[in-house]
Amino acid sequence: xxxxxxxxxxxxxxxxxxxxxxxxxxxxxxxxxxxxxxxxxxxxxxxxxxxxxxxxxxxxxxxxxxxxxxxxxxxxxxxxxxxxxxxxxxxxxxxxxxxxxxxxxxxxxxxxxxxxxxxxxxxxxxxxxxxxxxxxxxxxxxxxxxxxxxxxxxxxxxxxxxxxxxxxxxxxxxxxxxxxxxxxxxxxxxxxxxxxxxxxxxxxxxxxxxxxxxxxxxxxxxxxxxxxxxxxxxxxxxxxxxxxxxxxxxxxxxxxxxxxxxxxxxxxxxxxxxxxxxxxxxxxxxxxxxxxxxxxxxxxxxxxxxxxxxxxxxxxxxxxxxxxxxxxxxxxxxxxxxxxxxxxxxxxxxxxxxxxxxxxxxxxxxxxxxxxxxxxxxxxxxxxx
Numbered sequence: 001x002x003x004x005x006x007x008x009x010x011x012x013x014x015x016x017x018x019x020x021x022x023x024x025x026x027x028x029x030x031x032x033x034x035x036x037x038x039x040x041x042x043x044x045x046x047x048x049x050x051x052x053x054x055x056x057x058x059x060x061x062x063x064x065x066x067x068x069x070x071x072x073x074x075x076x077x078x079x080x081x082x083x084x085x086x087x088x089x090x091x092x093x094x095x096x097x098x099x100x101x102x103x104x105x106x107x108x109x110x111x112x113x114x115x116x117x118x119x120x121x122x123x124x125x126x127x128x129x130x131x132x133x134x135x136x137x138x139x140x141x142x143x144x145x146x147x148x149x150x151x152x153x154x155x156x157x158x159x160x161x162x163x164x165x166x167x168x169x170x171x172x173x174x175x176x177x178x179x180x181x182x183x184x185x186x187x188x189x190x191x192x193x194x195x196x197x198x199x200x201x202x203x204x205x206x207x208x209x210x211x212x213x214x215x216x217x218x219x220x221x222x223x224x225x226x227x228x229x230x231x232x233x234x235x236x237x238x239x240x241x242x243x244x245x246x247x248x249x250x251x252x253x254x255x256x257x258x259x260x261x262x263x264x265x266x267x268x269x270x271x272x273x274x275x276x277x278x279x280x281x282x283x284x285x286x287x288x289x290x291x292x293x294x295x296x297x298x299x300x301x302x303x304x305x306x307x308x309x310x311x312x313x314x315x316x317x318x319x320x321x322x323x324x325x326x327x328x329x330x331x332x333x334x335x336x337x338x339x340x341x342x343x344x345x346x347x348x349x350x351x352x353x354x355x356x357x358x359x360x361x362x363x364x365x366x367x368x369x370x371x372x373x374x375x376x377x378x379x380x381x382x383x384x385x
Contacts (some may be wrong), residue, residue: 013136018129018354022338026348037375039363040348042179043245044324046298049291052242055283059276068275070267071259072099072251076278079285080251087211088224089234092253098262099281101273103209103237103250104130109269110205110233110252111138111171113262119170124154124161126327126355126362128179128207135171143169148327148357151318152181155189165196171203172196174222177210180355180362181327182303182320187220198227206234209250210323212241212292215300217321223253230255240323241292242284247277299324302365302372309376313385327352327360330384334358337384345382347375 022040029036071077077094084092100106107130115121117139123131125144135142143164150156154176165172174193176185185193197204206222223232237250252262266272303326307319310328320326330337334351338361341347352360365372379385 010137010139014133017133019350022342022348022350025342029342029346034346036342036346036348037367037371037378038348039365039367039372039375040350041364041366042325043366044240044243044295045366045368046243046295048243048247049284049288051287052244052280052284056247056276056280059279064275064279066275068272068278070263070272072097072273073275073278076281079282080253083285084234084253087219087221089221089253091229092234095256096253096259098252098254098259098266099273099278100237100250100252100266101270102248103207103235103239105248105270106235106237106250106252107131107205107207108134109262109265110235110254110258111135111140112265113258114171114203115140120168122161122164122169122172123356124157124174126152126178126180126352126357126360127173128175129354131173131175132356140171144356146357147181147183148352148360152178152183152327153189154183154185155192158189158192161193162196165200165202167200169200169202171205173205173207175207175209176222177214177219177320177322179210179323180325180350180352182323182325184214184217184219184321186217187225190220190222190225193222194225194228197231202231204228204232206232208234208236210240211236213296213299213324214322215296215303215320219322233258238281238284242288243295244280244284247274247280249273249277249281299365302367302369305369306363306365306372306376309373310385313376313380315385324366325362325364327357328363329359330361332359334361337361340382341379341384345378345384347378 026036026038077097111134115138121135121140145161147157223234233254235252239245338351349361
């Protein structure tokens with residue numbers, strides 16, 4: 001008789017990542033020899049800057065290959081604290097920083113530390129797919145606020161958010177610049193979030209992984225606003241700004257008691273982030289401004305071109321002000337639209353329903369101008385635009 005596993009309820013509450021599922025489908029088609037324009041993947045199409053790679057190589061040559069302190073090497077935590085001070089988060093010292101293997105791990109640890117069965121978590125839709133999964137694994141009850149109806153402008157959705165956030169709310173997740181919509185929330189909108197958080201004593205996660213990828217606007221860190229110092233957990237990492245997705249290096253900054261409690265989960269799961277990668281992280285923070293600026297300039301050009309190309313086909317898309325994604329309005333059945341796009345037009349996108357916003361497809365413009373033009377031409381030829 002074969003053994004039957006009794007799977008835990010926590011894994012039964014979540015679905016596999018929709019973005020990775022599409023990426024895997026694209027990879028399978030490419031393995032069959034199909035030319036796929038992959039606009040599903042959430043990573044820069046640039047190589048990690050050479051000075052960062054050199055720093056990692058030097059760290060390995062210097063024997064930085066063993067375990068580190070679980071919270072992260074002191075030099076990196078000091079560099080992160082200095083960087084946070086540049087965005088008016090000078091109240092975070094090295095003792096407030098937890099270094100993790102990727103920003104996703106940082107978020108997971110925070111959810112596990114703060115949320116238990118029945119706690120209420122509020123998401124701003126469209127929301128990155130893993131927020132829901134992490135909240136459900138922790139046992140949360142979810143409430144959601146739609147910003148798509150306002151072209152993803154948080155300031156216009158504050159009334160709706162105010163109708164959802166209450167004294168029963170335990171955690172609110174804010175992501176600016178955002179995935180999947182590319183919106184950058186204005187300081188006035190974040191002040192509205194602050195007012196609600198203070199009035200109802202709500203903890204807020206501020207996911208700032210795309211902080212350095214902004215266009216035509218300025219970035220405001222939620223934790224820098226008056227009243228948010230002790231109730232904000234700031235999450236960030238190295239994957240997007242420094243083209244270091246595969247290096248798996250992230251962090252969160254929070255009051256010391258949060259770091260201490262999350263440290264229990266951290267030490268019993270991942271132990272620590274990779275030693276030599278942490279040393280490369282110091283180099284990324286201190287010596288790569290020019291490389292980041294060049295990458296952001298390229299993303300801006302692609303964004304402008306793609307908005308114009310889609311507009312030429314009668315598809316209106318509000319120009320994203322950050323990250324490297326845009327939400328494109330498609331058929332009501334966005335899942336079927338995306339399936340046709342990849343199977344027939346051989347263009348990989350992600351259905352908006354995966355982010356809580358049906359009727360859209362997320363496009364990543366972390367691809368060359370030539371391939372972006374090819375994608376639009378293919379979608380048009382297949383009757384999808």
